[in-house]
Amino acid sequence: MRVMAQMAMVMNLDKCIGCHTCSVTCKQAWTNRSGTEYVWFNNVETRPGQGYPRTYQDQDTWQGGWTLTKRGRLKLKAGGRLKNLATIFASPKMPSMSDYYEPWTYDYESLTTAPAQQHTPVARPKSLLSGKDMNISWSANWDDNLAGSTEIVPGDPVLAKVSDKVKLEFEQTFMFYLPRICEHCLNPACAASCPSGAIYKREEDGIVLVDQDACRGWRKCVTGCPYKKVYFNHRTGKAEKCTFCFPRIEVGLPTVCAETCVGRLRYIGLVLYDADLVLAAASVPDEKDLLRAQRDCFLDPHDPTVVRAAEAAGIAHDWVLAAQRSPIWSLINDYEVALPLHPEYRTMPMVWYIPPLSPVVDVVAETGEDAEDPGNLFAAIDTLRIPVEYLAELFTAGDPVPVTNVLRRLAAMRSYMREINMGREPEESIATAVGMTGADIRGMYRLLALAKYDERY
């Protein structure tokens, strides 16, 4: 056992209102500067949709992440490290600016300086790359709220896998939001891709950083990262990425994106894991086993053996305490409601997600049944407006069972707590039906519903 500590995040997509405050505060703090105009360390995608950069999840095209060789060994999908080193001067497989978007501004000053003229002054868009007039036709969030859906949504690589379930018709509309930052993976493909060894994982907290002095701008990391969360600063010629706001984390502050999240859906905490298990976990043959394998890497911070091993590994006592009160551990391992994003990329991502529950009852209600009956709530999971298959392609390599289980637990929490809300005795059977106790449900409710600042971070 080699105990290491990892700073991790869970986002409860069921609470995300798609406001993009996280994106804006992050951009203002970190990337509103020359060379990173197009860069959003944190972005929010409307699903179904193409994401940013568009279609990044189509690894047949973008070749990000890891793959298993026939011998069961882990290999960078883009061609393995030897090829990587051998083709160091070749143009890497990476999105073009048009796949991100061409950043722009406007000639705002003309509003004030316009001479007397025939028409009302207007500020026209100007490219921030060329300085010329431009015709805006794509952005980092072009398909927000299903904008352009009939033309854009068919290009969603995730949807392509479940397309027979989805009709782009008014009555069947669904959408949810997917906020994304760097995954700070346990098995980062970006770091493995870097010919210069400039990308490293911090020993003490696992934050993945680009050494700005060592980066030589090969951009192999951009290719390697299947989430496309390493960006090329075209001014400095260096790679840049989300830093998990380490200057804040180090002084006990949450990341900017988490603290400014008005949906109060982001949780940050320390997770202890066994570094010796990571490679094996990332190499399990069946993609559907990756979730369990990664969960098994995490160490129970309350286990005295783990505590001793952690201290032996030089992890400070207060860090162990932090791991014990970590909401991440609770959500991933106690309540098992958080799931990793695209485990099939085999990078062992460390930003996990609670899938969105709602709206649940709509279809059931059409049958005239009482929507508040706990049994019906559970039945409804199978007829969710958001297809479970779509969520499974995001979080469980296509396995619907874990997603369904999470949604059942969220639904059970609502039923159980309604009894209390209305002054009735809660029914323990509701908890039992989803493999929990009433106390479990109340604990999960405290974390998800009350979500006090001190308990989120």
Next chain:
Amino acid sequence: MTTQQTPPPGLDTGIVEGLLKARRFFKPKEVSADLRTLHQKGGRDADTFYRDRWAHDKVVRSTHGVNCTGSCSWKVYVKDGIITWEAQQTDYPSAGPDRPDYEPRGCPRGAAFSWYTYSPTRVRYPYVRGVLLEMYREAKARLGDPVLAWRDITGDPERSKRYKAARGKGGLVRAGWGEAVEMIAAAHVATIADHGPDRIAGFSPIPAMSMVSHGVGSRFYSLIGGAMLSFYDWYADLPVASPQVFGDQTDVPESGDWWDAGYLIMWGSNVPVTRTPDAHWMVEARYRGQKVIAVAPDYADNVKFADEWLAPVPGTDGALAMAMGHVVLKEFFVDRRTPYFVDYARSYTDLPFLIRLEPDGEGYVPGKFLTAADLPPGTPGRGEHDEFKTVVLEESTGAPVVPNGSLGFRFGEAGAGKWNLDLEGVAPALSVADAASAAAGPGAVPDAVPVTLPRFDTPDGAAAEIVRGVPVRRVGAHLVTTVFDLLLAQYGVGRDGLPGKWPTGYDDATSPCTPAWQEAITGVPARKAAKIGREFAANAEESNGRSMILMGAGTNHWFHSDAIYRAFLTLTTITGSQGRNGGGWAHYVGQEKVRPLTGFTQYANALDWSRPPRHMIQTAYWFLHTDQFRYDAFTADELSGRPGGRWAGMTTADILAQSARLGWSPSYPTFDRSSLQVVDDAEAAGQDVGTYVPAQLKSGDLRFAAEDPDAPENFPRVLGIWRSNLLGSSAKGDEYFLRHLLGTDHSVNASETPADKRPRDVVWRDEAPAGKLDLLFTLDFRMTSTTIFSDIVLPAATWYEKYDLSSTDMHPYVNSFNPAIAPPWQARTDFEAFHNIAAEFSEQARAHLGTRKDLVAVPLTHDTPDALATPSGIVKDWKFGECEPIPGRTMPKLVVVERDYTAIADKMRSAGPLLAELGATTKGITFDLAHEVDLLRDLNGPARGGVAEGRPALEQDRQVCEFILSLSGTTNGHLATAGFHTLEQRTGQPMADLAAEHEGKRIRFADTQAAPTPVITSPEWSGSESGGRRYSAFTINVERLKPWHTLSGRQSFYLDHDWMSEIGENMPIYRPPLNMAVLFGETPVGERADGTAGTTIAVRYLTPHNKWSIHSEYQDNLLMLSLSRGGPAVWMSNLDAAKIGVSDNDWIECVNRNGVVVARAIVSHRMPEGTVYMHHAQDRLIDVPLSEKSGKRGGIHNSLTRIMMKPTHLVGGYAQLSYAFNYIGPTGNQRDEVTLIRRRSQEVQY
């Protein structure tokens, strides 16, 4: 233990492993044992860039100061004297251990605000249009005086036309502050001298969000006698149903109270977008087992959270609500009497009160409330103001009883201690059929009679009638029934033995208001409507009223929104959910609670120096002054329940003029003569104005300006705008503003009213004026349509560069603004700018104005005895000899205010004597402020010089913050307690204990600088927060038996004013959207046509809030534009797009009679067919090309709308239907509009 068959996990090839192993030896980082990755310990040099970027010098608390209800406290980061970014504060006092907290309030728009600080759209210097500045300099050089120069230019038609026609077409040049302020002051002085102060207006909305910034300008206008324009009604955010039903402007729960609801309907309220910082309460309450319903025509952001989604046809929400009401009334009142609901209805609603039935043809129509005046002398409760005391039947005896609490008990001597809801043991009969028949008079009395009720559910919205019966009794000479009985008839809930036409069941689609009936109108399945209505009520029954409706602009911005809302309020009221934590209405549309209300009102209206101020209903102001009345193509009776009635031949302009002359609505300019001149003339005639003016009016020698708005003497002359973008945002009928008010280029396509449909009473002048306004000046920190069209632009400080106060409905705290930096370039705070203007004005006034007497015509005012002016709401017009013009009764009150125009600046900067002399009155409660003013003098220090000498200083913005906090009950426990003691005397109920826990607490500005500060329960508001409760409206009314400020003192289902009867809205009723095809000849929605310019389709044109620009920032913000489509856009259904060959992001053109919009199409299947959205406040400044249709700049979202005033919004002088600022007035609704859309040439020109 290891499995020998499977090779150990590893990386791809051995050669690579070798290479990577070697890396261990020459890298400072540590390669992981399995060679996958590098770790690094210690040594952070490589991180320096990000560490440096994070480093900052200070963090300053501030917020965003206009419109936004968020009132979110922000951390503004400053590095090297430069604002770098902002993030939300998280230090709100906890909302309680068992519920979520308010942190971190904010949204992406607020987070993007700091972009403005150094952006290229920032206004850095004062600007004046070059052509005007040249004229001014020339004239001043020639005449040697600013006022003479201004008069010289504006008095010359040729020069005047020249600079007005140049408005909006560039050519702004820099000027100094001194010169710009001099011109502004000169325009004011000249206008007051030549035309009167009421020809000047100021506009700045929503004071709650920055009270000092709003108040300082308002104070200036109030001191000089200018009119402050309203905003709540103008924005169509005022739910007129609130004054109608509650007698209250708007009072709603804080968002933390959503948590308490067991059942929550979001109805036309897209919470994640429009209440972003509050949305989490809804999201989280679901985990508590709250059931959530979304009613939205499109798959809006909030639908994602809902358990059920109802998607009615836009504007038909009233029908859905009526059908739900039908189900609730039938199942919870008729099939069985739900005890909780019945008890609530008896105590807190007008349902048991008696209505007189009037013979009409073979049946009857509902008439007026039976009042104590209809009962024999000596009846208990009779004595004074009997015409305003409503009556019930005692259930057990059948005797008429006059319960406490109606308006008749509110103001007189005899009512003291009796203005309360204590029924004193009387059990009012809900239905007259429930009452014992002892009260039946002599002679045969039928058990029931047919009544004729209006209906508007015809396809074109025209009036029709339906006959349904009610049980009756006789009281004296009157045949009466209860409001409850009438309501059942209105909702089509039958009972055995009643005459008339009733539905056969829920599935009867022919008869209003069944679930099946609504399905044909709304498209919502009948079964679903019934189910949601039933669940809503069942939840309320089980939880004692914890059923809530969040209602938003989607239902509140329609012409008939008051009718829609009354149907909603019926649901929340009959289920006993009003005045309950977790229940009731939650109207979140521009509602902005100035929690420290009393202090703010005194400051902003300058009530410490002179009373009353001039307050104007803005919708009516622009209806006349932008000449939109000249394009009306219908008469007012087309809207009424019985066409051909009292409004036959009258246009909306005639209705408005009548409302003005009867004193119902304010009207500025008031007379066709200067308000200063009228006083001089009266003095010259040796009469006081109270004698002189009515006589002059009667003779016709003096006329109301509203009766001839196009006469040059009745033009508005000067308009000052701050904290607002009128011409790029709220101006319904924007193109008419450009044409008539400003006199510049426009895209109006409409024709003027044909001769046979023109106003009856209002003068029609053959030539429509162009360029009525002499001066438009704006303070702003960014360029907008308003600055672009302004004659003078002053550079304003942003929200991060000043001190101020903010509060909201949405949370219970008072927040502060603090300057992160000094205003850069030549920017100044609004506070300083208006003090500069006032100083120069006072100086110029010495030669041109001196001290003058000003006649202020004041409308009959709510929460005063004026509400007793019109017994039974029977309308009489002195103009037609139906009564005498009596100021304060049948016409406006006339008050002469002496104004020393040379002392305006001194009054601006000090607290005047009237605070101590007269106290301050808020909602009928007078606070004694003498002691607090003394304390304020000590706190702020005394001012020196002139009339300010020795008075509490208001020379700095912070001192004004102290003024506001000191003089309000919510922030001063002494005043709250004293106010409750005052109220106790009137109600006879204990109340002061509500504030007792905070009696010693005085919130100072420093408290708000330290953290958001919770306020104190005060009689200024209707909810109790004692003991840390969440705020919910009317909990004091329910728990302490304090009457609502209505005729009956109860929540009012029935409105008996003549005009409410005329329009057919005595009770809640379904009224469809206006039919623009019938009224204006627009193409019916859904019609496709092939024209020379391409195929068009007619669609409903809605302007909901924009996800990327609301309130805390604006459409031009680069961050927000980068996250959206980067320019003007119209959302449309893929089905509609296909009909006209439009692809996503194509350029389209929208054209109707009001104007033109050029934008890009956003095509999405989440939009319903037949409806498009052009999100609100898309200005013409960002990537708007020239229109193919007009050849001019392609317009703003409001280029396709226009003002449509509903006559009943102009009712006044009667009970709760009496005027107060932003309390009552015609709404600037805009959702009934339609437009044609087509794909245009994709080659655009700018």
